[in-house]
Amino acid sequence: MSLKSNPDRWGVTNLRLAFPKKQNMFFKDLTFHYQKGEKILLLGPSGSGKSTLLQVLSGLVPKSIELPMKTDKLSVPESWGFIFQDPDTQFCMPYADEEIAFVLENRRIPREDMARLIRHYLQMAGLSFANPHQLISSLSGGMKQRLATASILALEPDILFLDEPTALLDPAGTEQLWQTVQRIGKDRTVLIVEHKIDQVLDFVERIVLFDDSGRIIADGPKSDVLHHHKKELDDYGIWYPGVWHAFEKKNPGNHSKNSMAAKPLLELDDFHVFRDRQVKFSLSHLIIHEGEWVAIIGENGAGKSTMVEGIMGLVRHRGKVHWHLKNPADEVAFVFQNPEYQFVTDRVDDELGFNLVLKKRNRDEINERVDQTLTQFSLSNQRLQHPFQLSVGQKRRLSVASSLIDNPKAVILDEPTFGQDARNTFALLDLFQKLRQKGTTVLMITHEMEVVRHFATRVLRIEKGRLVEDFLQVPDNDGKGGVNGHALDEHGQAVFQNQSFL
Amino acid sequence: MVTLWTNTDRLFFKINPSFKFLISVSLFVVYLVVHNLNSMIWATVLFIVLFLLVNGFSGRFSFWIVLLTLIVSMFSAGAMILFGQGTHVLFHWYLIEITEEGLARGILIGLRTFIFSIIGMIMASTTLPVPFFYSLMQQLKVPVRYAYGCLAAFRMLPMMSEEFVHVRQAMVVRGMTRKKGVRALYDRTKRYALTMLAQSIRRAQRTAVAMEAKRFSMTETRTYYYEIGWSRYDLYFLALILCTVAFGFLLSNWMPLTPFTNVIDN
Numbered sequence: 001m002s003l004k005s006n007p008d009r010w011g012v013t014n015l016r017l018a019f020p021k022k023q024n025m026f027f028k029d030l031t032f033h034y035q036k037g038e039k040i041l042l043l044g045p046s047g048s049g050k051s052t053l054l055q056v057l058s059g060l061v062p063k064s065i066e067l068p069m070k071t072d073k074l075s076v077p078e079s080w081g082f083i084f085q086d087p088d089t090q091f092c093m094p095y096a097d098e099e100i101a102f103v104l105e106n107r108r109i110p111r112e113d114m115a116r117l118i119r120h121y122l123q124m125a126g127l128s129f130a131n132p133h134q135l136i137s138s139l140s141g142g143m144k145q146r147l148a149t150a151s152i153l154a155l156e157p158d159i160l161f162l163d164e165p166t167a168l169l170d171p172a173g174t175e176q177l178w179q180t181v182q183r184i185g186k187d188r189t190v191l192i193v194e195h196k197i198d199q200v201l202d203f204v205e206r207i208v209l210f211d212d213s214g215r216i217i218a219d220g221p222k223s224d225v226l227h228h229h230k231k232e233l234d235d236y237g238i239w240y241p242g243v244w245h246a247f248e249k250k251n252p253g254n255h256s257k258n259s260m261a262a263k264p265l266l267e268l269d270d271f272h273v274f275r276d277r278q279v280k281f282s283l284s285h286l287i288i289h290e291g292e293w294v295a296i297i298g299e300n301g302a303g304k305s306t307m308v309e310g311i312m313g314l315v316r317h318r319g320k321v322h323w324h325l326k327n328p329a330d331e332v333a334f335v336f337q338n339p340e341y342q343f344v345t346d347r348v349d350d351e352l353g354f355n356l357v358l359k360k361r362n363r364d365e366i367n368e369r370v371d372q373t374l375t376q377f378s379l380s381n382q383r384l385q386h387p388f389q390l391s392v393g394q395k396r397r398l399s400v401a402s403s404l405i406d407n408p409k410a411v412i413l414d415e416p417t418f419g420q421d422a423r424n425t426f427a428l429l430d431l432f433q434k435l436r437q438k439g440t441t442v443l444m445i446t447h448e449m450e451v452v453r454h455f456a457t458r459v460l461r462i463e464k465g466r467l468v469e470d471f472l473q474v475p476d477n478d479g480k481g482g483v484n485g486h487a488l489d490e491h492g493q494a495v496f497q498n499q500s501f502l
Numbered sequence: 503m504v505t506l507w508t509n510t511d512r513l514f515f516k517i518n519p520s521f522k523f524l525i526s527v528s529l530f531v532v533y534l535v536v537h538n539l540n541s542m543i544w545a546t547v548l549f550i551v552l553f554l555l556v557n558g559f560s561g562r563f564s565f566w567i568v569l570l571t572l573i574v575s576m577f578s579a580g581a582m583i584l585f586g587q588g589t590h591v592l593f594h595w596y597l598i599e600i601t602e603e604g605l606a607r608g609i610l611i612g613l614r615t616f617i618f619s620i621i622g623m624i625m626a627s628t629t630l631p632v633p634f635f636y637s638l639m640q641q642l643k644v645p646v647r648y649a650y651g652c653l654a655a656f657r658m659l660p661m662m663s664e665e666f667v668h669v670r671q672a673m674v675v676r677g678m679t680r681k682k683g684v685r686a687l688y689d690r691t692k693r694y695a696l697t698m699l700a701q702s703i704r705r706a707q708r709t710a711v712a713m714e715a716k717r718f719s720m721t722e723t724r725t726y727y728y729e730i731g732w733s734r735y736d737l738y739f740l741a742l743i744l745c746t747v748a749f750g751f752l753l754s755n756w757m758p759l760t761p762f763t764n765v766i767d768n
Contacts, residue, residue, distance in 0.1 A: 101727030
């Protein structure tokens with residue numbers, strides 16, 4: 001695949017672009033160029049147009065995504081591959097081999113070569129199936145993203161565009177994907193948009209930093225940009241190495257160890273949860289006490305969600321679930337992983353008031369509480385919008401706010417900080433902590449070992465549908481882990497490994 | 503989704519899907535013009551037997567499918583039976599008038615619905631989506647954009663059913679299910695529709711972009727991972743279907759179960 005003009009340099013000069021139903025042009029004469037072999041990281045707050053720029057550079061905008069745009073000069077490479085954020089929507093075939101074959105068919109590779117090439121690309125992406133005819137829906141998120149990588153490799157691309165490929169992956173999946181990208185990206189040009197940058201930093205050389213309005217405010221070698229723009233990184237909610245450290249300085253975390261003498265809140269006895277008629281989680285005995293912050297940890301598919309859904313009575317279960325509360329249905333809140341599922345009204349303020357209306361509170365009280373909550377969660381400007389129109393962070397805040405508006409006695413959260421930027425994550429954690437101080441018990445599924453270390457007073461580890469570890473800890477902010485921190489260290493370490501850059 | 507088909511190595515899976523599709527369509531036409539109740543009854547019996555012999559679904563699932571289509575067919579028969587015109591009145595009560603002729607016509611229509619579903623099920627239960635669409639592209643020259651578009655849509659069905667479960671759980675948690683009445687039912691239905699539509703549209707758009715990013719081109723020629731060809735099984739299939747149809751008509755001549763040989767004339 002040869003290129004006609006200036007073979008090793010691509011980019012855009014004076015880009016202007018408009019989003020539908022927006023008054024102003026988004027980029028104002030943005031110019032960005034890159035060369036063969038460069039490894040570039042694009043950073044900026046969400047909504048700063050990094051992903052759009054990536055799509056312009058690859059030619060997806062305006063060819064596949066029609067947006068009105070104007071440039072003085074745009075040179076799009078001929079041979080590129082694009083990895084998107086959502087692992088579920090990148091495939092059009094049911095089986096892994098068929099998906100790669102789809103790309104090979106597009107390239108008009110003879111049929112006889114396909115089986116061999118499919119194995120080859122799967123292996124390059126770090127997927128070694130005994131039989132490549134593997135149902136895609138049976139793969140984990142991380143494996144799906146590596147399959148997406150394999151299918152992109154089948155294009156034999158010179159340039160890789162990665163648009164937050166790990167935003168929806170757990171830590172293990174994230175690490176494996178970056179290992180794969182590093183391996184295959186060595187001889188290629190790579191452009192990455194990413195919020196969680198600690199594992200990417202080793203690999204990239206150049207960082208481009210965007211502000212809220214899509215302007216480039218810094219562009220240069222990574223050490224320079226990271227050094228001179230730490231404030232912006234904080235403001236934009238980027239997960240740079242050491243961001244936890246900065247947060248922990250501001251927020252002392254939970255220091256009071258919960259005494260076992262506290263009143264029991266939830267009792268589980270001989271508790272089994274079923275999915276498709278099979279026991280997917282079982283537990284002989286567990287008591288959660290008032291005022292605890294319980295972190296539920298474990299690998300994907302271990303049964304964490306099954307456990308809490310069983311506790312909430314959302315899936316079939318057997319055994320004793322007893323809340324020491326008058327009316328558990330009203331006093332226990334549950335926050336889903338995907339906020340959009342739990343929106344039940346068409347306006348942000350109705351959404352917040354929904355629970356109170358259901359409990360037949362009087363109108364004035366509801367209005368007052370809604371106003372208060374809107375301010376507290378900085379959603380005042382969005383009060384008349386439809387919940388679906390909000391940004392990712394706002395949606396999450398709204399889902400949490402609407403569950404917590406009536407000060408429940410306990411709240412169960414399914415990965416509340418998942419896919420959120422650093423700024424949102426910290427704001428949420430501050431909030432949960434305030435709630436706990438007011439007496440709410442927090443049960444939280446999380447993969448974020450920093451949250452566990454810093455906030456949890458009790459840790460439950462789930463493995464293969466069973467509770468394998470249950471210990472109390474004094475949450476800690478000196479970076480050394482808890483009392484029984486052995487379980488945390490082995491998992492928590494990856495997050496800080498590149499701290500030397502700062 | 504794919505786990506629906508339990509025995510994929512059975513005979514009918516080896517037939518060229520386009521051929522199977524065309525034969526099914528022509529069977530629809532054949533039974534559309536049959537007005538002899540006896541032929542319809544025998545054909546129904548034979549096709550149920552055929553379905554039970556060849557289908558690739560699990561026994562339990564096929565049982566429920568047959569039962570469900572039977573109930574639906576009874577509904578379509580119902581109107582004709584209860585209000586049909588005719589001279590030999592069997593039962594009369596206000597507006598309802600059951601006549602012999604009406605009954606015969608009703609049963610014929612019911613059986614027609616039923617036999618259409620059974621033929622459709624024979625097709626659906628022995629055809630995997632991927633070979634089907636590959637065959638449509640290769641034998642019937644269906645444009646690639648429709649074929650791959652449908653395949654991508656197939657992938658989304660299980661995601662949607664999962665999503666439905668999540669939305670239902672969320673409604674329980676938020677207390678939507680505690681409200682009773684028509685208004686609440688309307689609200690819930692609207693919520694399901696809106697949430698799932700929004701998600702599906704977004705998903706479809708993302709998938710389309712991802713497919714184009716993989717250089718999917720709607721016009722240029724392409725090679726195929728699966729070559730769907732012809733085999734002797736196609737002949738077996740044709741012979742089997744022809745026999746079934748012919749046997750049905752013959753049996754209705756040899757052993758007419760009812761006097762209604764043409765329900766239109768009576």
